[in-house]
Amino acid sequence: MKKLPYPLNYFMNIWTPKSVFRGRKSLNLFQLLVTFILLNGILLIPISLNLQQSQGVNVVKLMPHTFAIVNEELVSRIQENQLKNGQLTTTKSQIYLADAQHLVGRNLATSNARKNQLIFNQRNFILKDENGYAFTVNYTKNFQMREATSPEKLKKMLQEQWLIQNRPFVVFTLILMIGVVIFISNLMVAFVSAGLLWFARKSQFSSIGTFKEALNLIVNAFGMGTLLGFMTGWFTQDSTIILTLQSAGMVLMLIATFLVTRFREDAQLKRVVQVGGIKDDKKAV
Numbered sequence: 587m588k589k590l591p592y593p594l595n596y597f598m599n600i601w602t603p604k605s606v607f608r609g610r611k612s613l614n615l616f617q618l619l620v621t622f623i624l625l626n627g628i629l630l631i632p633i634s635l636n637l638q639q640s641q642g643v644n645v646v647k648l649m650p651h652t653f654a655i656v657n658e659e660l661v662s663r664i665q666e667n668q669l670k671n672g673q674l675t676t677t678k679s680q681i682y683l684a685d686a687q688h689l690v691g692r693n694l695a696t697s698n699a700r701k702n703q704l705i706f707n708q709r710n711f712i713l714k715d716e717n718g719y720a721f722t723v724n725y726t727k728n729f730q731m732r733e734a735t736s737p738e739k740l741k742k743m744l745q746e747q748w749l750i751q752n753r754p755f756v757v758f759t760l761i762l763m764i765g766v767v768i769f770i771s772n773l774m775v776a777f778v779s780a781g782l783l784w785f786a787r788k789s790q791f792s793s794i795g796t797f798k799e800a801l802n803l804i805v806n807a808f809g810m811g812t813l814l815g816f817m818t819g820w821f822t823q824d825s826t827i828i829l830t831l832q833s834a835g836m837v838l839m840l841i842a843t844f845l846v847t848r849f850r851e852d853a854q855l856k857r858v859v860q861v862g863g864i865k866d867d868k869k870a871v
Contacts, residue, residue, distance in 0.1 A: 588868050592617050593624075598807025604844040610794065610803040618798070621805055622776065625812045626769050629828055634761050645745045648714035652702045653744075655786030664740065665732045667692060667706060672725040674708050685707070687716070695785045706731075711744070723748050764825045772808070775833060780804045783849070793851045804836070807843065811835020 590598055592613070599609025613621060646653045663682050668675045674692070683690040690699035693707055701716035714720040731798060734740035749756070783800040794800050815832035822828070843849070 593621065593649055594681040596621055596806070597809070599806045603839065603846040606803060606806040606809075606839060606843045607849065609806050610799045613796065613802050613805070614629060618802060618805055622772070622808075623769075625805070625808055626765065626772060628766055628812055628816050629832065630761060630765050632816060633729065633764055633825055633828065634757065636819070636822075643834045645748045646715070646741050648716070648721050650685075651717065652704055652715045654742055655683060655702065655704065656740055657692060659735060659800070660690060661737055661740050664706070665734060667731045669725060672709065672727045672729065674706065677708065708805055711747075713744070713748070721748060721752075723751050768825070768829055771829060772832070775846055776801065776808070781834075782795050792812055794849060803843070804840070807839040808832065810839055 589595065589612075595609070595612045596617070599605045599612055660682055668747075677693060679691065679693040681689075681691040681694065684700075686814050687700065688702045690704045692705070694705050701714070703712055703714035704714040710724045712720070712722050723744075726747060729743070731740075734743055780797060780800040780803070783803065784797045794803065811832040811834065814835045815828040818831055819828045857868050
């Protein structure tokens with residue numbers, strides 16, 4: 587029978603326990619690395635799309651000291667400011683609040699002495715918090731301060747402006763962090779599992795001869811779990827659930843592979859039976 591080219595040969599070896607075991611020699615080291623990266627990348631597709639549609643980062647919680655100074659009085663004063671095409675219509679400076687820790691106003695020079703700042707300049711506003719975060723956010727053309735009818739409304743509007751400008755960076759950072767966690771977790775699971783299978787190579791227990799064969803078998807077992815996690819990822823943003831489903835799918839496939847094949851070739855199974863091996867092996871032949 588003609589061998590299928592890569593990556594078709596991999597995807598043909600992930601559907602049944604027997605194919606998972608028999609396909610343990612189908613990939614070389616380079617193909618194993620590419621396949622492992624591909625499996626992790628597949629999980630990131632629904633996660634990245636979900637992150638683009640989510641709020642991503644709660645700036646109010648990220649900068650609690652700055653947003654804590656937003657109250658009814660401040661909102662009423664800020665509503666007086668008018669914007670046209672993303673720019674304040676006035677160039678006059680005005681201080682709304684100033685003390686040793688806070689500075690809130692319009693068209694003010696930034697001061698490093700104030701730990702918490704909310705300053706509305708001509709084309710942007712400045713957010714600075716004593717926990718170390720500081721951002722300069724440009725106004726969008728449809729941003730209007732008069733629409734801030736309450737402190738909560740103003741906070742929401744400022745957060746939305748921040749997200750519009752920083753969403754690509756936020757999404758990229760979160761995807762990178764989640765991707766690293768998934769890759770390292772799966773790498774540890776794959777090597778530990780392959781190592782356990784490889785240690786049994788000299789006994790009648792296993793026909794797995796090399797560590798590469800064991801690793802190839804584990805990567806094959808990851809296939810169905812990855813597809814399960816991929817499909818589930820379209821309905822949840824929780825990467826923990828997705829990763830758990832992938833790992834659980836791998837474990838279940840590995841158990842099924844052992845129950846069906848005993849990790850032995852058919853010829854070896856027959857020899858084990860002839861010398862008084864495990865009775866269940868007769869059923870597996």
